[in-house]
Amino acid sequence: MVNFIFFLFVIGITMFSNHPLFLGITCVGAWTNCIFMKGKQAAKSCCLLFVPVCTIVPFINVLNVHKGVTVLFYLNDNPITLEACIYGLVQAVLLGSVILWFSCVNESITSDKWIYLLGRRFPTLGLLVSMVLRFIPLLKHRLGEIRQGQHCMGRKQGVRQFFKELSILTAWSLEASIDTADSMEARGYGLKGRSSYHLFRFRKQDAYILTVILLLGSFVALAVWSGRGDIYYYPEIRFLKQDVFSVISLVSFAILNFLPLILEGIEREKKHEFVRVEEG
Secondary structure, three states, X not given: OHHHHHHHHHHHHHHOOOOHHHHHHHHHHHHHHHHHHHOOOHHHHHHHHHHHHHHHHHHHHHXXXXXXXXXXXXXXXXXXXXXXXXXXXXXXXXXXXXXXXXHHHHHHOOHXXXXXXXXXXXXXXXXXXXXXXXXXXXXXXXXXXXHHHHHHOOOOOOHHHHHHHHHHHHHHHHHHHHHHHHHHHHOOOOOOOOOOOOOOOOOHHHHHHHHHHHHHHHHHXXXXXXXXXXXXXXXXXXXXXXXXXXXXXXXXXXXHHOHHHHHXXXXXXXXXXXXXXXXX
């Protein structure tokens, strides 16, 4: 629940703010948390998603939106403005950051956690979300097994072979989904009064962390709702409300984004202190 509320605040604030400083903070936070949770090798896969988004979205916005007072040049008698370029880049950073945050969600909140969170009140939704989140990794694993089997049979790679493997993968996935649904129904999943075993316990430490997340997230959400996270890009770039409250909200949002890293640093320092005491 603590992880869910953390990502709910971070992703929600990111989606409803177009302020470049807010988006810069969430972009750096998303990258840092993604590498922290998934390892340095995840940076390559993140780049494969982030770089095309940051390239395509501004390009599409510039070609379709011709508002703005600062005209850079004309393309087919259509003005290409600086405001359209900046707005497209801001929206690309927003979309890329949201994708990275959802990648962290997929790594942090596993399928068993989703079922624990939603299984009691929304059993169908909990099962659906857990199946969707593990769908792509499971497809990659199954496709690898299919290709290994086809390679052992002496089949050569090609367009025709690819579509054959895709057909096998589709049939396998559909059958597995039906088997999963039937299995959960046979076990009484979603029935009233059905108990379930889990290892999750809400401790005092979770309560403290949840309180910090709620305070920081609510403060930043209030700032965004009051217009501190807004900015006009057309016809010219103009900030709406900039005051001390805006600066404090930016600092609070930065702390919220890097809270997992801060907590991990505190835990490691405690472990090192414990080891030094034991050795002494």
